[in-house]
Amino acid sequence: GAVVSQHPSWVICKSGTSVKIECRSLDFQATTMFWYRQFPKQSLMLMATSNEGSKATYEQGVEKDKFLINHASLTLSTLTVTSAHPEDSSFYICSASPGRGLYEQYFGPGTRLTVT
Amino acid sequence: QKEVEQNSGPLSVPEGAIASLNCTYSDRGSQSFFWYRQYSGKSPELIMFIYSNGDKEDGRFTAQLNKASQYVSLLIRDSQPSDSATYLCAVNGDTGRRALTFGSGTRLQVQP
Numbered sequence: 001g002a003v004v005s006q007h008p009s010w011v012i013c014k015s016g017t018s019v020k021i022e023c024r025s026l027d028f029q030a031t032t033m034f035w036y037r038q039f040p041k042q043s044l045m046l047m048a049t050s051n052e053g054s055k056a057t058y059e060q061g062v063e064k065d066k067f068l069i070n071h072a073s074l075t076l077s078t079l080t081v082t083s084a085h086p087e088d089s090s091f092y093i094c095s096a097s098p099g100r101g102l103y104e105q106y107f108g109p110g111t112r113l114t115v116t
Numbered sequence: 117q118k119e120v121e122q123n124s125g126p127l128s129v130p131e132g133a134i135a136s137l138n139c140t141y142s143d144r145g146s147q148s149f150f151w152y153r154q155y156s157g158k159s160p161e162l163i164m165f166i167y168s169n170g171d172k173e174d175g176r177f178t179a180q181l182n183k184a185s186q187y188v189s190l191l192i193r194d195s196q197p198s199d200s201a202t203y204l205c206a207v208n209g210d211t212g213r214r215a216l217t218f219g220s221g222t223r224l225q226v227q228p
Contacts, residue, residue, distance in 0.1 A: 002162075034215065044160070044204070049214070049215055091157075102165055102208065107160045109158070110158070
């Protein structure tokens with residue numbers, strides 16, 4: 001149980017283009033989903049928190065117009081990196097929380113983005 | 117001051133030994149505590165959670181919580197080379213946001 005999928009697992013795009021990453025909770029309803037970014041050998045960095053049907057809450061320093069988050073249903077959240085640049089190349093990981101009990105988070109396998 | 121602190125390591129233990137990973141947190145209102153394992157190049161995987169003082173055992177893993185001292189630990193018995201990974205401690209303090217605060221992780225190396 002508690003499986004989270006992410007698609008695509010890796011993507012290469014050209015500078016200036018946009019990339020959409022999907023995150024799905026497969027066997028539970030995720031009241032809340034989170035998006036993280038992780039650079040090599042560095043810690044997880046929380047980018048934003050999204051609740052189904054409402055606007056995402058972005059962490060300080062994260063550009064909400066560049067990283068568009070949509071949480072359209074209890075099982076799907078998407079992250080769109082708009083006008084990507086090489087410095088956006090990173091490992092993007094989503095997590096989903098059932099939103100009850102202990103608020104544990106289950107992580108997707110991650111998406112490795114390379115912007116050329 | 118970081119809210120969740122972990123020694124970055126690497127912590128090196130021989131195969132078959134007990135690995136002890138520690139974590140301290142600053143928010144006394146924290147209610148639930150999690151240990152995640154992250155292999156290089158992969159996403160974190162939930163290993164255990166604990167919310168009551170004391171020990172909680174699951175197979176070779178034991179989580180220990182001491183709220184008075186604000187620390188949580190993870191013991192790995194009979195360590196295997198496959199346990200070599202970074203272990204992340206996470207704390208849920210602000211239930212309104214439902215976000216976890218993660219430590220920066222301790223890298224464990226189990227030597228064959």
